[in-house]
Structure formats: C-alpha cells, structure tokens
Amino acid sequence: MSARPLGVGIVGTGRISDLHAIEYLAHPGARIVALCDRDPALAAGRAAAWGLDDVAIEEDIDALLARHEVDLVEILLPHHLHLDAALAAIASGKIVSLQKPMAISLEQADRLVDAAEAGERPFKVFENFVFHPPVIRARELIAEGAIGSPLSIRIKSNPGRSDTAWEVPESATAWRQRTEQSGGGPLVFDDGHHKFALAWHFMGEAQEVHAFIGHSEWEDGYWLDAPSLVSFRFPGNRIGNIEVVHSPELEIDTRHYAQDDRVEITGTRGVIWINCGHGRLGDPPPLALYRDGALTEYRDLETGWEQSFVLSTRHFIDVAARGGRPVLTAREARQVLRFALGAQESARAGRPVRIEVETIPEMP
Numbered sequence: 001m002s003a004r005p006l007g008v009g010i011v012g013t014g015r016i017s018d019l020h021a022i023e024y025l026a027h028p029g030a031r032i033v034a035l036c037d038r039d040p041a042l043a044a045g046r047a048a049a050w051g052l053d054d055v056a057i058e059e060d061i062d063a064l065l066a067r068h069e070v071d072l073v074e075i076l077l078p079h080h081l082h083l084d085a086a087l088a089a090i091a092s093g094k095i096v097s098l099q100k101p102m103a104i105s106l107e108q109a110d111r112l113v114d115a116a117e118a119g120e121r122p123f124k125v126f127e128n129f130v131f132h133p134p135v136i137r138a139r140e141l142i143a144e145g146a147i148g149s150p151l152s153i154r155i156k157s158n159p160g161r162s163d164t165a166w167e168v169p170e171s172a173t174a175w176r177q178r179t180e181q182s183g184g185g186p187l188v189f190d191d192g193h194h195k196f197a198l199a200w201h202f203m204g205e206a207q208e209v210h211a212f213i214g215h216s217e218w219e220d221g222y223w224l225d226a227p228s229l230v231s232f233r234f235p236g237n238r239i240g241n242i243e244v245v246h247s248p249e250l251e252i253d254t255r256h257y258a259q260d261d262r263v264e265i266t267g268t269r270g271v272i273w274i275n276c277g278h279g280r281l282g283d284p285p286p287l288a289l290y291r292d293g294a295l296t297e298y299r300d301l302e303t304g305w306e307q308s309f310v311l312s313t314r315h316f317i318d319v320a321a322r323g324g325r326p327v328l329t330a331r332e333a334r335q336v337l338r339f340a341l342g343a344q345e346s347a348r349a350g351r352p353v354r355i356e357v358e359t360i361p362e363m364p
C-alpha cells in the first residue's frame with residue numbers, strides 16, 4: 001500500500017457513479033479527490049451526497065487530469081466519449097479504470113489496446129458482472145469440476161418494471177437511444193456487454209455468432225432492441241445463447257435497474273444456475289448446483305448487485321497498490337467487444353459471423 005491513499009478522480013458523475021463511489025469511500029487505501037462532469041451542479045450534488053466536502057469539482061476532463069493529486073481516473077461517460085477520455089488519461093500518466101464497453105468500434109478498441117499496453121500504469125475495463133458473488137462462486141465450482149466439462153451456457157436478460165428500482169434520469173436513457181453515441185441498442189449492446197462478458201468468462205472466446213436483434217416500442221417514445229436471440233459456438237463443440245425479452249408487467253425486486261438476469265451452465269455431469277443479476281424474481285437460491293442426483297442450493301452469498309462494483313473496485317485498488325493483472329485487461333475487453341459487435345454484424349447481415357479465436361498471452 002502506498003504511503004498516502006490513492007487519489008481518485010471520477011469523470012462523469014451520472015447514474016452509475018453512486019455504485020463506483022461505495023468502495024472508494026470505504027477503502028483505507030483510496031480517497032476521492034476530484035469529480036468532473038459537464039454539469040458541475042450534478043458533480044457537486046454527488047460530492048454532498050457522498051459526504052465529501054474537500055473534493056475538487058471540474059467541468060473539463062483535462063482540468064481533472066492536470067491535477068497531481070489524482071492518481072487513478074474512473075471514466076464513467078457515454079460510450080462515444082470513452083476513447084478520447086481514456087487516451088487522454090493514459091497519456092497523462094494516470095492509472096485508468098474505464099467503464100464498459102471500452103469503445104464503440106474495433107478500430108477504436110485497437111487504439112486503446114495499443115495505448116494501454118504501451119502505458120506504464122495499470123489500465124482496466126470495468127466489467128462488474130464477473131465480480132458478482134454468485135458468479136465468482138459458480139466459477140470456483142466449475143474449476144473444482146462440479147459440473148464436469150462445461151458444454152453450454154444459456155443467459156436470459158429480462159427487463160421488466162419495478163416499484164423498488166432507483167430513478168434513472170432521462171438524460172441517461174436519451175444517449176443510449178442514439179446508436180452513434182451508445183454503439184448499439186440498450187439491451188443487446190449496452191447491457192448486453194455484461195452478458196457477452198459472462199459467456200466469455202465461463203466459456204472463453206466464441207468462434208461463431210448468429211443473432212436476431214429485434215425492435216420494440218418501449219415507453220415515452222423510446223425503443224428497445226428486444227426480443228432478441230444471440231446464439232454462439234465455442235471451440236470444442238460447445239454452444240451458448242443470450243435471450244433478451246422485455247416483460248413490461250413483470251415486477252422485479254431490485255434497488256437498481258428493473259431487470260432480472262438468469263444463467264444456466266450445463267456440463268458433462270451437472271448443471272449450475274445463477275438466479276440473480278441486477279434483480280431477482282422472488283426468493284430462488286442465488287446459485288444452485290445439480291449433480292449426481294442431488295440439488296445443492298447456495299443461499300449464503302451476497303446478492304446485492306452493488307457488491308459486484310465493490311469487489312471490482314477493491315480488486316483494482318489492490319492492483320494499483322501491489323501490481324497484478326487487472327480484470328478486464330484492454331485486450332480481454334476487446335475480445336468481449338468483438339463478440340458483441342459480431343452479434344450486431346450477424347443481425348444486420350442475416351447470417352452467422354465467424355470470429356477468429358485468439359489466445360491472450362499471459363502477462364509477464
């Protein structure tokens with residue numbers, strides 16, 4: 001741990017910043033020292049809500065990057081701004097955590113991989129779902145051989161309605177409706193990043209993807225890219241799919257987005273179910289394992305979705321202090337992005353798209 005806490009600067013103090021702040025506020029090795037938003041009143045409001053009275057408020061990312069007390073920059077901006085913000089942060093010598101997706105095209109992703117790998121300091125793409133406690137436990141069980149060899153992954157993404165969800169400002173919805181800013185639809189590309197990341201996390205890189213991406217009216221004149229179905233093949237005769245269905249009258253228990261996520265992984269001798277993501281439907285076990293005729297429920301897991309942010313942030317503070325491989329590296333995030341963009345390409349072309357599988361070398 002360095003002598004003084006890591007100075008954290010957050011760029012973009014919109015909806016999701018509340019979940020990034022939790023661990024930075026709690027961890028003895030970090031301190032939020034600067035906030036930046038083009039709406040400084042919003043940033044000042046966040047500072048007050050987080051109990052920070054000695055934090056700098058900037059309207060411009062360059063002003064935040066010029067601050068020597070900022071060691072680590074957390075970039076929480078609309079997707080079309082990710083590339084320039086991340087390049088500037090790397091160039092200024094900061095440690096960088098960039099929210100997903102890393103960029104909105106492979107060309108942009110390549111530039112970011114080059115810059116991140118040439119940079120001296122840690123760079124991470126923030127993909128929190130792989131840090132969700134039921135996902136962590138499922139991966140441990142699979143590594144222990146609990147289901148044998150995984151053969152398929154089935155992911156359900158199911159937004160609905162919720163009386164308990166947090167409020168999402170209209171501005172946060174509006175940019176997601178403009179694909180030149182978001183890079184793709186709100187469910188299959190934006191939220192879908194987490195689902196492609198889960199498939200990649202459990203099964204590795206897909207070699208072929210075949211997608212139908214639907215379109216439906218939502219509310220207040222907005223649209224959703226649902227119903228949609230993305231299927232894929234992995235090397236070794238393994239398969240998977242992501243199904244996205246919007247159920248407008250389905251009540252979902254959540255403190256965040258009105259969305260439920262369910263995952264089923266089938267192996268040669270068992271099956272694992274992850275029954276919660278953003279929210280949950282009733283009280284199923286967050287994780288369940290069937291094997292050798294017996295069903296085991298794992299109910300002693302933390303399921304609050306914010307835990308995935310807490311653990312992801314804690315991991316990166318540790319990497320910044322002690323070194324090690326960030327999750328995700330830029331190159332790993334490029335693989336997830338390529339998977340997601342492959343689905344879009346397939347839906348546009350109406351045919352399967354092949355993806356050249358690449359092995360990421362171990363970090364020195």
Ligand SMILES: NC(=O)c1ccc[n+]([C@@H]2O[C@H](COP(=O)([O-])OP(=O)(O)OC[C@H]3O[C@@H](n4cnc5c(N)ncnc54)[C@H](O)[C@@H]3O)[C@@H](O)[C@H]2O)c1
Pocket residue numbers: 011012013014015016017036037038039042059060061075076077078079081099100101126127128169171172173190
């Ligand atoms: N991991 C997750 O589960 C998850 C969930 C939600 C959002 N996200 C990601 O977080 C990021 C932000 O999403 P959000 O929902 O908080 O969006 P948001 O619209 O609520 O917040 C974006 C903020 O950026 C500010 N901004 C825009 N342009 C700016 C500029 N040039 N300089 C400074 N500030 C600027 C806006 O004023 C706004 O406050 C996106 O990458 C999104 O994909 C991830």
